[in-house]
Amino acid sequence: MSQKATPDASRRSETARRAILTAALDLVGKVGYAKLTIEGIATAAGVGKQTIYRWWPSKGSILFDAFLSLTTDEQEGVLPDTGDLAADMKLVLRATVDELREPSYDLPMRALHTEIVHDPALAADYAQRLDEPMRELKRDRLRAAQRAGQVAEDVDLDVAIDLLFGPILNRWLQRTGPLTHEYVDQVVDTALRGLKP
Amino acid sequence: MSQKATPDASRRSETARRAILTAALDLVGKVGYAKLTIEGIATAAGVGKQTIYRWWPSKGSILFDAFLSLTTDEQEGVLPDTGDLAADMKLVLRATVDELREPSYDLPMRALHTEIVHDPALAADYAQRLDEPMRELKRDRLRAAQRAGQVAEDVDLDVAIDLLFGPILNRWLQRTGPLTHEYVDQVVDTALRGLKP
DNA sequence: GCGACGAGACGAGACGTTCCGTCTTGACAG
DNA sequence: CTGTCAAGACGGAACGTCTCGTCTCGTCGC
Numbered sequence: 001m002s003q004k005a006t007p008d009a010s011r012r013s014e015t016a017r018r019a020i021l022t023a024a025l026d027l028v029g030k031v032g033y034a035k036l037t038i039e040g041i042a043t044a045a046g047v048g049k050q051t052i053y054r055w056w057p058s059k060g061s062i063l064f065d066a067f068l069s070l071t072t073d074e075q076e077g078v079l080p081d082t083g084d085l086a087a088d089m090k091l092v093l094r095a096t097v098d099e100l101r102e103p104s105y106d107l108p109m110r111a112l113h114t115e116i117v118h119d120p121a122l123a124a125d126y127a128q129r130l131d132e133p134m135r136e137l138k139r140d141r142l143r144a145a146q147r148a149g150q151v152a153e154d155v156d157l158d159v160a161i162d163l164l165f166g167p168i169l170n171r172w173l174q175r176t177g178p179l180t181h182e183y184v185d186q187v188v189d190t191a192l193r194g195l196k197p
Numbered sequence: 198m199s200q201k202a203t204p205d206a207s208r209r210s211e212t213a214r215r216a217i218l219t220a221a222l223d224l225v226g227k228v229g230y231a232k233l234t235i236e237g238i239a240t241a242a243g244v245g246k247q248t249i250y251r252w253w254p255s256k257g258s259i260l261f262d263a264f265l266s267l268t269t270d271e272q273e274g275v276l277p278d279t280g281d282l283a284a285d286m287k288l289v290l291r292a293t294v295d296e297l298r299e300p301s302y303d304l305p306m307r308a309l310h311t312e313i314v315h316d317p318a319l320a321a322d323y324a325q326r327l328d329e330p331m332r333e334l335k336r337d338r339l340r341a342a343q344r345a346g347q348v349a350e351d352v353d354l355d356v357a358i359d360l361l362f363g364p365i366l367n368r369w370l371q372r373t374g375p376l377t378h379e380y381v382d383q384v385v386d387t388a389l390r391g392l393k394p
Numbered sequence: 395g396c397g398a399c400g401a402g403a404c405g406a407g408a409c410g411t412t413c414c415g416t417c418t419t420g421a422c423a424g
Numbered sequence: 425c426t427g428t429c430a431a432g433a434c435g436g437a438a439c440g441t442c443t444c445g446t447c448t449c450g451t452c453g454c
Contacts, residue, residue, distance in 0.1 A: 007427085007428080008426090008427060008428075010424095011423085011424075011426090011427060011428055011429095012428075013428070013429065016428090016429075016430090032315075033315060034315060037412085037413060037414085038413080038414075038415085039412090039413065039414085040413095042430090042431095046430080047429085047430070047431095048428095048429065048430040048431055048432080049414095049415080049416095049430095049431085049432085050415095050416085050417085050428095050429085050430085050431090051428080051429065051430075053415065053416080054428080054429095110314050110315060113314065113370075113371075114311050114314060114315065116370075116371060116372075117307050117310065117311060117370050117371070118229075118230060118231060118307060118311065120372060123371060123372045124372070126371070127371070127372065127373050131371070131373055155387060156383055156387070158374065159364070159380070159383045159384055159387050160387065162363075162364035162367060162368065162384065163360060163363075163364055163384065163387060163388060165367075166359075166363035166364035166365075166366070166367040166368075167356070167359035167360055167363035167364075168363075169363070169367055170359060170362075170363040170366055170367060171359065171363075173310075173313075173314050173370075174310075174313060174314070174320060174323070174324070174328070175313075175317060175320040175321070175324065176324050176328055177355070183356070186353055186356045187356055187359065187360065190352060190353070190356050190357065190360060191360060191388070204402085204403075205401085205402065205403075208401090208402060208403055208404095208448080208449070209403075210403070210404070210448095213403090213404070213405090234437085234438060234439085235438080235439075235440085236437090236438065236439085237438095239405090239406095243405080244404085244405070244406095245403095245404065245405040245406055245407080246405095246406085246407085246439095246440080246441095247403090247404080247405085247406090247440095247441085247442085248403075248404060248405075250440065250441080251403080251404095
């Protein structure tokens with residue numbers, strides 16, 4: 001009764017794993033998401049198709065792991081805190097839009113986003129392993145601002161984060177307008193200052 | 198030198214057009230976006246594949262037209278204006294999240310969103326024909342609020358709109374949290390009130 | 395008027411291609 | 425030996441193109 005032949009992770013080839021992840025990231029930046037194929041990844045990585053299917057259930061999870069291996073390398077740990085909340089948030093968000101304007105970041109990010117939008121399981125994984133750690137850093141920074149009296153005590157920090165990042169991510173995805181530093185500054189200023197006169 | 202054989206729109210069959218659009222909308226709600234195929238749409242609509250390929254360049258543009266035919270039917274023209282900006286925005290956004298929670302709306306919307314994310318031409322079309330008309334209504338409502346002294350004069354209305362709608366759309370797409378009326382209220386209150394104490 | 399005519403969209407589906415996900419093979423490493 | 429590896433054959437699904445024969449039209453000679 002050979003059921004599913006659960007793979008033996010202890011025997012897994014690290015070389016093949018890395019080759020697959022880098023090839024996936026490389027290809028999606030070159031040919032775009034629509035033309036990204038498993039067979040293409042296998043060929044580019046010099047790997048058999050079965051080696052991919054043995055370890056990943058979907059194209060999305062490959063991209064996800066590829067991103068995870070990237071971001072965990074360059075994890076900074078904290079957001080800047082100069083005491084000036086507006087300036088700090090502008091710095092972070094300007095850096096974000098700069099990244100999003102590079103095709104080598106833009107294309108893979110859009111691809112990953114698409115998989116997340118359509119795959120709730122992957123979305124949960126993303127929320128837990130990529131979004132939540134970043135969100136915690138943002139919460140920390142906003143909490144410090146609360147202690148400094150720059151943000152009201154009764155503000156929900158998750159809502160505040162969504163207010164700062166949501167508009168930028170939305171404009172990026174839907175291309176409803178140019179993703180400039182000026183726009184970032186306006187969002188930060190308006191979000192922090194509020195709409196009331 | 199017969200180049201491309203541009204089809205003659207005056208001879209176009211309205212019956213076939215409507216059948217294709219309704220079948221597309223119907224199918225994406227049933228089988229989901231990943232399993233939506235041109236051949237499936239053609240069969241469901243009782244239409245030849247070539248009739249689809251003659252008039253639409255991509256699966257995304259079919260969905261787009263299908264949505265356009267829906268929304269132009271039920272266009273209201275104005276956003277509610279009771280004088281209470283927060284209450285009016287909550288009403289609109291609560292209705293939006295209610296729609297997004299229905300699978301018959303959720304799935305097609307996600308599908309269309311995905312196509313927009315990956316197709317700049319479609320994104321431009323979307324921005325012009327669906328987003329911009331809605332955005333104009335929102336601007337009108339916010340302008341009225343400015344005249345009533347409820348919103349600062351120097352606030353960029355497009356930024357204000359992004360601040361109100363961006364967080365909700367983002368949470369919907371990425372499923373980073375529950376899409377409740379409570380969340381909507383928090384976003385509206387925080388966006389309008391501002392983060393400052 | 396009217397009836398043959400030509401242009402072009404239509405439904406149907408065959409066609410070659412690409413990619414899918416599975417399966418088989420032989421090499422090789424633990 | 426056992427299980428992963430690279431390589432690639434395999435059947436199936438959907439792609440986009442194409443070729444049929446049918447069906448509407450508007451045009452024009454009569």
